Amino acid sequence: xxxxxxxxxxxxxxxxxxxxxxxxxxxxxxxxxxxxxxxxxxxxxxxxxxxxxxxxxxxxxxxxxxxxxxxxxxxxxxxxxxxxxxxxxxxxxxxxxxxxxxxxxxxxxxxxx
Amino acid sequence: xxxxxxxxxxxxxxxxxxxxxxxxxxxxxxxxxxxxxxxxxxxxxxxxxxxxxxxxxxxxxxxxxxxxxxxxxxxxxxxxxxxxxxxxxxxxxxxxxxxxxxxxxxxxxxxx
Numbered sequence: 001x002x003x004x005x006x007x008x009x010x011x012x013x014x015x016x017x018x019x020x021x022x023x024x025x026x027x028x029x030x031x032x033x034x035x036x037x038x039x040x041x042x043x044x045x046x047x048x049x050x051x052x053x054x055x056x057x058x059x060x061x062x063x064x065x066x067x068x069x070x071x072x073x074x075x076x077x078x079x080x081x082x083x084x085x086x087x088x089x090x091x092x093x094x095x096x097x098x099x100x101x102x103x104x105x106x107x108x109x110x111x112x113x
Numbered sequence: 114x115x116x117x118x119x120x121x122x123x124x125x126x127x128x129x130x131x132x133x134x135x136x137x138x139x140x141x142x143x144x145x146x147x148x149x150x151x152x153x154x155x156x157x158x159x160x161x162x163x164x165x166x167x168x169x170x171x172x173x174x175x176x177x178x179x180x181x182x183x184x185x186x187x188x189x190x191x192x193x194x195x196x197x198x199x200x201x202x203x204x205x206x207x208x209x210x211x212x213x214x215x216x217x218x219x220x221x222x223x224x225x
Contacts (some may be wrong), residue, residue, distance in 0.1 A: 036216075043203060044216040045115070089156065093214075099207070100146070100169055101214060103156040 002027045006090045006104030013080055013111050021075040021107045023064075023090035031092040033057075033066050033073040034101070038087045047075075047088070080111045116140065117217035119204050125223045131192040134220045138185055138206030144168075145187040146207075146214060147179055151200035162187055194224045 007022040025031065035047040035057070048057030053068035062077045073090060090104040116139035126132055138145050147159040149172075158171035162181035173179075176194075181187045191198060201221050205214040 034213075043115070043218040044205075046213060046215065049213060099144075099212070099214070100158045100161060100171060101148075101205075102158070105155050 002031065002092060002094050002102045004090050004092055004102055004104040007107050008105070009087075009107040009109070011107060011109045013109070015082055015111055015113050016079045017111075019075070019077040019080045019084075019109065021088055021090075021109070023073045023075065023104060025071050025073065025090075025092050027071075027092055027094065029094065031094055033064070034091045034093070035062070035064055035073075035075050036089045036091060036103075038089065038106070040086070044089065080109070082111045082113055085109055085111050115215040115217065117204060117206050117215055119202075119217040119220050121220060122218070123221050123223070125225065126194060127225055128194055128196060130194050130224075131190065132194065132222065134189040134191070134202050134204075134222075136187045136189070136204030136206075136217060138187070138204075139215055142206035142208050142212075142215075143185065144207045144209065144212070144214075145181055145185070146205040147173075147187070147189050148203040148205065148216075149200050150203060150219070151197075154200075156203075159189070191222070196224050198222065199224045 032051045034049045036044040037047045048059040050057040050066035056065045087106045091101045118137045143164045159173040161169040179189045201219045205216045
């Protein structure tokens with residue numbers, strides 16, 4: 001079945017460091033891929049998405065490219081801020097029309113000043 | 114603010130009880146999804162409704178049921194509660210079945 005494997009956390013970085021959170025997926029068909037972010041005590045917010053191969057999603061300085069050949073959708077940011085501290089979830093929708101989301105386990109990021 | 118509202122924010126109850134969680138989707142959204150977030154299972158899809166009809170089921174227990182009303186709000190009913198049902202329950206909505214999902218703030222259920 002469809003699944004997402006996400007880099008284990010937690011990740012601790014200093015402010016202005018580079019961030020990469022790895023995400024790979026297994027899916028039949030042509031899934032859409034997402035990164036959601038969960039700030040402390042809050043719900044999930046859509047960070048970015050890509051709906052087909054080679055698409056690049058970007059938002060708030062974060063980027064991820066849909067790589068069909070490596071079945072990956074790694075999240076990157078060139079310079080993290082303390083306010084980026086949160087849990088990041090990679091997810092895919094199955095593309096069959098039901099559009100249910102399959103989530104990775106989440107990666108907790110802490111950015112220290 | 115995603116535009117999806119969930120009530121209550123917190124719920125504390127005892128084993129064996131029944132509770133109802135409520136979700137109001139974003140204005141104009143026809144699809145509602147329910148997810149459970151627990152420490153041991155992570156984020157799991159439970160059930161989806163589209164314009165009042167059930168469209169997909171995930172890992173939803175038989176003790177759990179849901180419905181979507183004509184005004185498009187949805188309720189998730191959890192009965193015969195067990196300690197393991199303690200979790201965050203999220204509702205999400207989208208305009209179409211294949212559209213981007215926007216999540217509510219969640220209801221934190223604690224079963225004692």
